[in-house]
Amino acid sequence: MIKTRLDINIILPNESHMPGYRVKYQTVTIGDMDFYIQSLKDHQQYHDPDGEAERLGISPDSWPLFGQVWPSSYVLATAMQTMDLQGKRILELGAGLALASLVVHSRGGNMTVSDYHPLIPTFLNENLRLNKLGPVRYEVADWSRTDLELGQFDLIIGSDLIYEYDHPAMLADFIDRHSADQVEILMVDPDRQHRASFCEEMLEMEYTFHSTRADCVLSTGEAYKGSFLNFHRDEATLGLLSA
Secondary structure, X not given: OOOEEEEEEOXXXXXXXXXXXXXEEEEEEEOOEEEEEEEEOOOOOOOOOOOHHXXXXXXXXXXXXHHOOOHHHHHHHHHHOOOOOOOOEEEEEOOOOOHHHHHHHHOOOEEEEEEOOOOHHHHHHHHHHHOOXXXXXXXXXXOOXXXXXXXXXXXXXXXXXXXXXXXXXXXXXXXXXOEEEEEEEEXXXXXXOOHHHHHHHHHHOOOEEEEEEOOEEOOOOOEEOOEEEEEEEOHHHHHHXXX
């Protein structure tokens, strides 16, 4: 059982500096670590006065999705408590509120946070401040484009990323472009229907793969069902698959 406590404490937010959307503050406990998280109070709100989200292809329905702490992110954040981080460049894809990244960052990991929503840097900076953590690298990541400045990573993580028909190919290609020669990829997936297509894409690019169940009961009482998707590639793997 993953022991994750979620206490929602509405603090008096200064809404004057956040016009157009409302926030809440909550304490999320991952193992023996408490994180104070700013998230969206209303999961159906929409605020795009300058049309920035619209230009990025973010619809009103999907706009608030970044601002929630999703069950899969709890599972990934818990896994990051015991993951070996020594000497690794680490990238979180589709980070949203970046709970897993906060765990890695608090452990001293070399963390890069990435996503696409224009408000994520605002929430990330506030959550770093709330948890008395220093700056962390953030990069806008469009999976359909090559970003030479992003670089390559030894550990790539993500949670609940494969929920559209075109995600498997785009995500696999993006991961491959930003993977070091020796890399581990850990995804948490709540058994979405496109999971198998993503795994096939990764296998075609010479990554080894194994899956384990991530089923658990969160301390909120919610039953979580999903999988850890673990991919790996190194020189020995490439040589074996090429033989």
